[in-house]
Amino acid sequence: MESALHGDVVVVGGGVIGLTTAVVLAERGGRVRLWTREPAERTTSAVAGALWWPYRIEPESLVGDWALESLLVYEELTARPEETGVRMVEGVHGGIRLDELGPWAARVPGLRAAHAAEYTGTALWARLPLIDMSVHLPWLRERLLKAGGTVEERTVTDLAEVDAPVVVNCTGLGARDLVPDPAVRPVRGQLVVVENPGITTWLTSVDHASATSTYFFPQPGGLVLGGTAEEDAWSLTPDPAVAEQIVARCAAFRPEIAGARVLEHRVGLRPARHAVRLEREALPGGRVLVHNYGHGGAGVTVAWGCARQAAGPAGPAA
Incomplete structure (x- = not known):
């Protein structure tokens, strides 16, 4: 047409x-x-x-x-x-191996197994x-x-x-x-944005079978911490207890996150x-x-x- x-x-x-x-x-x-x-x-x-x-x-x-x-x-x-x-x-994707991904992964420039100094356990490094x-x-x-x-x-x-x-x-x-x-269907995601304590790389550690995940992304407006993946959940109101858990999970990877000042709470519904x-x-x-x-x-x-x-x-x- x-x-x-x-x-x-x-x-x-x-x-x-x-x-x-x-x-x-x-x-x-x-x-x-x-x-x-x-x-x-x-x-x-x-x-x-x-x-x-x-x-x-x-x-x-x-x-x-x-x-x-x-x-x-x-x-x-x-x-x-x-x-x-x-x-x-x-940054690094924790808990993922190249052979677990589809053919597209071979065409991502520089994608490789992470070194031990970059992540403890199986992970992929990428830019x-x-x-x-x-x-x-x-x-x-x-x-x-x-x-x-x-x-x-x-x-x-x-x-x-x-x-x-x-x-x-x-x-x-x-x-x-x-x-x-x-x-x-909605898949609810909750995020916490904190003042960045100097982190310049991103990290994800995602269990696709779980309603929770761990990731942080250094954005210009702050360090974005996540997250959740709650299926069929419609609430757009941030849950303070969930926010605390998100910060704690991220701080387990980078302890300096624990004391970072919270700037914002976000909730979005992914259209799954x-x-x-x-x-x-x-x-x-x-x-x-x-x-x-x-x-x-x-x-x-x-x-x-x-x-x-x-x-x-x-x-x-x-």
Whole structure:
């Protein structure tokens, strides 16, 4: 549907998936309107720790290519970190071996087994994009505007009623009610942001079978500590006891974290699904609805790969 790209396209959803998809469409010549229920700064994406890594997202057979395509974009954006919010930062993934990962891992530059001095036990060392979402989301919005797109705050209650030749559904957890798609479920993540005591590398130690995990990411605004992965939990209110446990788990790796001043508590609901839904659907009158949602904890990681597939010409909107 190449002709439709030169007509009106409405992208519904203003998080990192919606913004990135809108940018790709606008830069390909579409007249793009982004409709978002709230500003990007108040979306789930704004809460993300935002380390590039395929985390809690399926299907693995597709995720690797989406993630690697996005990695190439982020590597380019690291040339202007103050503007884009993207930096390359070293760190270790604890409890992971290379042979446990998919074929995509062999194409991540420099990914290797960690040395004993870097982590006690099995781990992988990597230098990966770490994205400051407080900078990156506004930068994406500005890039969309510069490409001729528009951003409107409005609530959509029926995708079929959106008057445009192409409608792209990037509503994340909102797709549960809007589509409706009960396969989309929240996975609650709680974070603590503390004053950084001088830590320059990131660390993750994640048990995918557990509702808790341990990670810290040095962002410009503070050290982001995590976290939780509570399935089907909807509360956006930080739990003080959980926050204490997060700090304690991180301090077990870096004791200086224990005394760091707390700056902020964050909670976000990851839009989990058994598999990302990235496909087209015919609407009455020859219009097309493209679904691009269900990215779990890896929306930032796959944003550009999914956006380009959603935009076509080989993908759903082609």
